[in-house]
Amino acid sequence: MAASAAEPAHRPAVPVQKPGGAAAHTVVPTLEARATLSADFLAEGPASGAAMTPANGRTGPFDGQVVPGFSAMIDNGDGTFWAQPDNGFGSKGNSADFLLRNYLVTPHWQTAAGGEGRIEVESFISYNDRNGVLDFPIVNEETAERQLTGADFDIESVVRAKDGSFWVGEEFGPFLLHFDAEGTLLEKPFPLAGAQSPQNPYLNGAAATIAASRGFEAMAASRDGRYLYPVLEGAYLADPDPRRRVINEFDTRTGSYTGRTWAFQTDQPGDVIGDAFLGKKNELLLIERDDFEGDQAVIKRVYSVNLGKTDAEGFLQKSLVLDALRIDNPHGIDAGEGYGLGETYALPVQSFETVLQLRDGRLLIGNDNNFPGNDARRTGTPDDTEFAIVNLQRTKTVADAVTVVGHRGASGYRPEHTLAAYEAAITQCAEFIEPDVVSTKDGQLVARHENEIGGTTDVAAHPEFAARKTTKKIDGSAVTGWFTEDFTLAELRTLRAKERLPQVRPHSAAFDGLYTIPTLDEVLDLARHSKTCDGRPVGVYPETKHPTYFDQAGLSLEEPLVAELARNGLNSAKAPVILQSFETGNLRELSTVTKVGIAQLINGSGAPYDLVAAGDPRTYADLLTPRGLADIATYADGIGAEKSRIIPRRADGTLAAPTTLVADAHAAGLQVHAWTFRLENQFLAAEFRSSADPNEAGDMAAEIRVFLSTGIDGLFSDNPDIAAETVATANVPAATAP
Secondary structure, X not given: OOOOOOOOOOOOOOOOOOOOOOEEEEEEEEEEEEEEEOOOOEEOOOOEOOOOOOEOOEOOOEOOEEOOOOOEEEEOOOOOEEEEOOOOOOOOOOOOOOEOEEEEEEEEOEEXXXXXXXXXXXXXXXXXXOOOOOOOOOOOOOOOOOEOEOOOOOEEEEEEOOOOOEEEEEOOOOEEEEEOOOOEEOXXXXXXXXXXXXXXXXXXXXXXXXXXXXXXXXXEEOOOOOEEEEEOOXXXXXXXXXXXXXXXXXXXXXXXEEEEEEEEEOOOOOOEEEEEEEOHHHEEEEEEEOOOOHHHOOOEEEEEEEEEEEOOOOEEEEEEEEEOOOEEOOOOOOOOOOOOEOOEEOOOOOEEEEEEEOOOOOEEEEEEXXXXXXXXXXXXXXXXXXXXXXXXXXXXXXXXXXXXXXXXOOOOOOOOOOHHHHHHXXXXXXXXEOOEEEEOOOOOEEEOOOXXXXXXXXXXXXXXXXXXXXXEEEOOEEEEEOEHHHOOHHHHOOOOEOOOOOOOOHHHHXXXXXXXXXXXXXXXXXXXXXXXOOOOEOEEOOEEOOHHHHHHOOOOOHHHHHHHHHHOOXXXXXXXXXXXXXXXXXXXXXXXXXXXXXXXXXXXXXXXXHHHHOOOOOOHHHHOOHHHHHHHOOOOOEEEEEHHHHOOEOOOOOEOOOOOHHHHHHHOOOEEEEEEEOOEHHHOOHHHOOOOOOOOEOOHHHXXXXXXXXXXXXXXEOOHHHHHHHXXXXXXXXXXXX
């Protein structure tokens, strides 16, 4: 980064943590009712599942029609619902014996007061083409009823018109289908110009423009029923932004698309849109989900957008309504009956595909269970279909006095620097998430602990990248491996993250190979569209890694970092952002071009590499003298100190008396965040170790309590759940920000 002409004598104070004890109002999603339909339920009708892929102990065919969950629902306002499955068993080739239907169901809810907790199937209508509207062959072509099957259409979304007819969105076209109240097709399918899937019956050798199963998974209707808003589940194949999802407008009076479209940006490229519901004042609820289930799930969310509000890039401004992985369950409804059923209720299913806003404002959410393949609740047992009613309770919360930072996310539980780790940290009540930032060959900022990625990705298993293994000198030391600056972002996207310490954290290594390397933009997006456990915006604490090295490589980190903050609306003094570095020069420069918080990192030994490279003899110890802290205060708002700088260890590994660092830093107007608190014995002071096994869990909470007594303002932890609980119960008085 180019040197600035001048720097302020003292950096204006920036609050790098939320004020301790400040109250705020927030919405706490709370489970009020739940009901399920057995995965093995069979509706009347011919056998189904003959070509289904066996899974979880179930093999077809079945003596009746399988009900593989529901992809869309309609509230009838009388306690009953229309509930529509999709095409059956997941593909055109295995669903010819699955009849397309819409079921009338009545949930008998289990609530805090009790109840059956079951879904009763009352009746159904069968979608059919008995009037011979279709001009392409269907499975039941020669029958009188011409009942439609999962090999004819992949129905996914449904709304009901004022006249009682049904409009259905499907994915093979993708098409809009119009059925009367009894399920008979009224008109030819309505295609969307420019959108054709590989299964489109009119493709005739042309190239598909959207991927298979990426059509109209979601669709909402205007309150008067005139307009439909079908949403493409995935991106157009030719779209340079794989996170863009297009919402279209269809006029049911004219039977044509109006040409109006909106763009929604997902949290990560692979996320899909599961359902949509249009409420009052153009507020559109959208389910965004990933394709993982159980403890692998990361994104199962309901966002709200207003069709009249877009951001500077033209995307609809989205705000979090519900994280379906974090719903309070104070009444213990069905607690203990499977994964995600406890004090916190989660819907960690692969296909979170139903959201309705009931007339009293509560949300009904539900799943397609992809029978028999999904087993999110109990491994080896097919998931039931389930409905849950969630009350969006508004409550007052008070922030803790000490800030908890999810170190590289919840890196004690998930491979570090993945969206899975960051989401886990947020769920575990971290107030900041910390991405380390490095650059790709094409200048894109990504989150990795180091630019050498052999230890944190599966790059060694990619023969196409074998020749890129090399040795480089990083901050004066020789390092051998693969380096981000030798890969484009597109190439990095082909890699998958893995646990850096597999022998220490085999439970985290179980998630190896699942998650991609996120960009900084994706991390910022996740944070700004999330809420902390006390209802505040989630903060981001980016660390620039090896800035001198990247400057010398022509890949300066600072300019694109500030640009990303600005693009995400986070380049202001009020933004919950703290920039950090082990070097000093780039922080001085950043202090002149951004007003966000800045923290000087202090290692337990050695010196900032930029000072070493410049021949400056100062060490980290020199930076901690009164004169050094006063100098830091000219460009930073706080320090991030290695724990031993605050409380050293004796020769036997136990904690000694605290130093005066916290008091000295506070006297200089600097806050102090301590790093890093880790659960395993090998990282703890001797008195907090549980055994001689270095990988066994020790008493991290007790160690944190000792450090809290020194007056630290924040802490970094690989285990933010334990850190947050410890801080919350430690009765730390609210500190006055320097």
